[in-house]
Amino acid sequence: MSDPIERTIEAFSRLPGIGPKTAARLTYFLLRAPNDVALDLADALKALKEEIHYCRRCFNVAQGELCSICADPGRDQHTICVVEEPLDIVAIERTGAYRGLYHVLHGAINPLANVGPEDLRINELVERVQKEEVREVILATNPNMEGEATAMYIARLLEPLGVRITRLAHGLPIGGDLEYADQQTLAQALEGRRPIS
Amino acid sequence: MYLQHISLKNFRNYLRLELDLPQGVTVVQGRNAQGKTNLLEAIAYLATGKSLRALTERELVHWLAFEQEPIPYAEVAGDVLRDGIVTRLRIVLTQQGGRGSGSGLRKVVMINGVRQRAIDLLGILPIVLFLPEDISLVSGPPSARRKYLNLLLCQIDREYCSHLDAYTKVVTRRNAQLRSFQGKRPDPTLLAFWNDALVEHGTYIIHRRQEIIARLDELVREQHRILTAGHGRLRVEYRPSLTLIPPSTQVPKAQLALALAKEPVAYTPPPILPPHKIRKRFQETLNTLQREEIEAGATLVGPHRDEMAFLLDGRDVRTFGSRGQQRTVALAVKLAEVQLIEEALGTSPLLLLDDVMSELDEERRARVLHVVRQVPQAILTTTDWDVFDADFLAHAYCLQVNEGILTEKTPDTP
Ligand SMILES: [Zn+2]
Numbered sequence: 001m002s003d004p005i006e007r008t009i010e011a012f013s014r015l016p017g018i019g020p021k022t023a024a025r026l027t028y029f030l031l032r033a034p035n036d037v038a039l040d041l042a043d044a045l046k047a048l049k050e051e052i053h054y055c056r057r058c059f060n061v062a063q064g065e066l067c068s069i070c071a072d073p074g075r076d077q078h079t080i081c082v083v084e085e086p087l088d089i090v091a092i093e094r095t096g097a098y099r100g101l102y103h104v105l106h107g108a109i110n111p112l113a114n115v116g117p118e119d120l121r122i123n124e125l126v127e128r129v130q131k132e133e134v135r136e137v138i139l140a141t142n143p144n145m146e147g148e149a150t151a152m153y154i155a156r157l158l159e160p161l162g163v164r165i166t167r168l169a170h171g172l173p174i175g176g177d178l179e180y181a182d183q184q185t186l187a188q189a190l191e192g193r194r195p196i197s
Numbered sequence: 198m199y200l201q202h203i204s205l206k207n208f209r210n211y212l213r214l215e216l217d218l219p220q221g222v223t224v225v226q227g228r229n230a231q232g233k234t235n236l237l238e239a240i241a242y243l244a245t246g247k248s249l250r251a252l253t254e255r256e257l258v259h260w261l262a263f264e265q266e267p268i269p270y271a272e273v274a275g276d277v278l279r280d281g282i283v284t285r286l287r288i289v290l291t292q293q294g295g296r297g298s299g300s301g302l303r304k305v306v307m308i309n310g311v312r313q314r315a316i317d318l319l320g321i322l323p324i325v326l327f328l329p330e331d332i333s334l335v336s337g338p339p340s341a342r343r344k345y346l347n348l349l350l351c352q353i354d355r356e357y358c359s360h361l362d363a364y365t366k367v368v369t370r371r372n373a374q375l376r377s378f379q380g381k382r383p384d385p386t387l388l389a390f391w392n393d394a395l396v397e398h399g400t401y402i403i404h405r406r407q408e409i410i411a412r413l414d415e416l417v418r419e420q421h422r423i424l425t426a427g428h429g430r431l432r433v434e435y436r437p438s439l440t441l442i443p444p445s446t447q448v449p450k451a452q453l454a455l456a457l458a459k460e461p462v463a464y465t466p467p468p469i470l471p472p473h474k475i476r477k478r479f480q481e482t483l484n485t486l487q488r489e490e491i492e493a494g495a496t497l498v499g500p501h502r503d504e505m506a507f508l509l510d511g512r513d514v515r516t517f518g519s520r521g522q523q524r525t526v527a528l529a530v531k532l533a534e535v536q537l538i539e540e541a542l543g544t545s546p547l548l549l550l551d552d553v554m555s556e557l558d559e560e561r562r563a564r565v566l567h568v569v570r571q572v573p574q575a576i577l578t579t580t581d582w583d584v585f586d587a588d589f590l591a592h593a594y595c596l597q598v599n600e601g602i603l604t605e606k607t608p609d610t611p
Contacts, residue, residue: 109387110370111370111371111373111374111376111377111391112369112370112373114373114377116377116384116387117384117387145363145366145367145370145394146370148394149370149387149390149391149394152390153386153387153390156386156389157386
């Protein structure tokens with residue numbers, strides 16, 4: 001695997017949604033393109049892995065120890081919104097309808113992909129709820145079977161801790177990703193959140 | 198309700214078809230592999246959003262479309278008239294990424310020009326489709342009978358369809374979860390979630406199957422009685438994988454025999470259990486099976502393992518019936534289905550019969566044609582005009598199909 005062309009194709013095809021054909025097309029595009037196109041990409045990728053890591057409190061992407069949301073004292077410190085991916089935070093922030101904190105699980109319980117609770121940042125969430133002054137946990141996992149399983153699991157885990165546990169209202173496209181929901185629908189789902197029993 | 202117009206583009210062996218359909222009877226004649234069944238399949242596809250024959254939707258797209266269209270696609274559209282209102286149904290399959298991209302097909306369902314889910318098609322154009330291979334409904338494996346029940350129930354109850362869809366997803370995920378517990382202590386919270394999901398969706402399915410089979414039992418028996426002039430008494434029995442009535446409460450065998458001896462004709466179908474009782478039984482059964490299920494890494498009980506039996510004078514037609522008896526039962530089931538859909542939806546289904554007549558004797562043909570004349574619309578295919586009498590054809594709209602091209606035809610012109 002020393003041939004740089006083969007190495008690049010191989011590297012691209014490891015990305016989600018990219019098959020061998022697309023990987024080859026991208027590789028030959030970069031080969032033909034002016035030098036800075038490929039080098040900018042290489043620099044950006046390097047910086048991405050070296051400078052960005054996860055917030056030690058909520059596991060959102062962060063440049064420092066804490067992410068910009070956890071570092072902002074103006075945010076409501078008593079509410080945590082639990083999401084599957086950092087991209088979901090971007091979607092919720094865009095609505096402007098939420099002023100609390102987040103917690104990123106980095107996935108959802110998915111037996112078909114062999115992802116169990118221990119593979120997610122669930123223990124860290126329980127710890128936060130115990131240590132911080134949390135009054136409400138909003139479970140904003142995706143409205144599909146995996147997201148539902150994850151929400152129920154967390155709800156049962158948090159039940160004895162005496163916090164208010166809520167789930168986004170229905171109305172989001174079933175089976176869809178939070179990431180793709182439009183702003184108004186998402187804001188309404190947040191507004192109409194209901195307690196889980 | 199009837200289908201006024203059907204339009205096909207690149208569907209199976211039809212490159213282009215625009216066809217106005219009348220109320221009443223349409224007969225399509227053609228040699229084998231000219232497109233008779235494909236036409237019925239297209240209508241059934243529009244009615245249910247699913248292909249009843251193809252394994253992949255790719256098979257539905259004409260091969261020329263992959264070579265000649267800039268973006269390969271297939272389309273089925275139809276206008277359904279009911280109570281003076283026309284509903285336009287349309288399904289488009291498009292090759293993603295254009296020609297030669299090798300990736301999957303994108304399926305878009307439109308109702309009156311608005312994008313909808315495939316499930317929203319159900320019930321707008323109810324159909325009863327009878328293909329020669331439908332004898333497998335009686336002679337085939339249990340999965341054939343589950344498939345039959347599912348299609349019937351989906352057409353009359355969309356909620357059933359969404360529960361079925363969810364249930365199927367739960368079973369695959371639950372099986373994987375059970376396997377993940379092998380050799381470990383199962384996580385009780387996770388297990389509870391998958392059990393609850395299985396029971397919630399499964400209960401709805403079992404409850405509806407109980408009801409529909411109880412009604413089928415009556416309707417099929419009557420159809421069968423007419424078809425056979427009273428030879429043998431047919432019963433349709435639900436054999437759920439979940440034991441609905443625990444053995445302790447069942448009537449002891451001796452007592453049952455005594456009751457039967459007293460009154461040999463009396464038969465009381467099992468009571469229909471209300472959902473809350475099914476739910477309770479289901480939960481209890483899952484609890485007792487827990488260890489076994491983890492060991493097997495599979496969901497061992499539930500609607501995905503249900504069975505339905507056809508009993509002729511108490512003997513299972515699947516194992517003991519002759520080919521002829523099996524065919525008669527299948528026909529009785531299809532004719533009963535017409536009635537069942539009428540009762541449930543308040544409109545008669547479009548009856549689609551694919552080359553069914555040639556397999557039947559005179560009397561049964563007459564019985565089928567009696568039902569065909571009663572429904573507002575029926576489409577029959579045949580290889581041979583001679584299976585119909587001249588009077589029947591004189592009142593039918595006759596078409597001939599040749600390599601995916603339909604032409605109007607009067608039977609006396611050669
Ligand atoms: Zn943070």
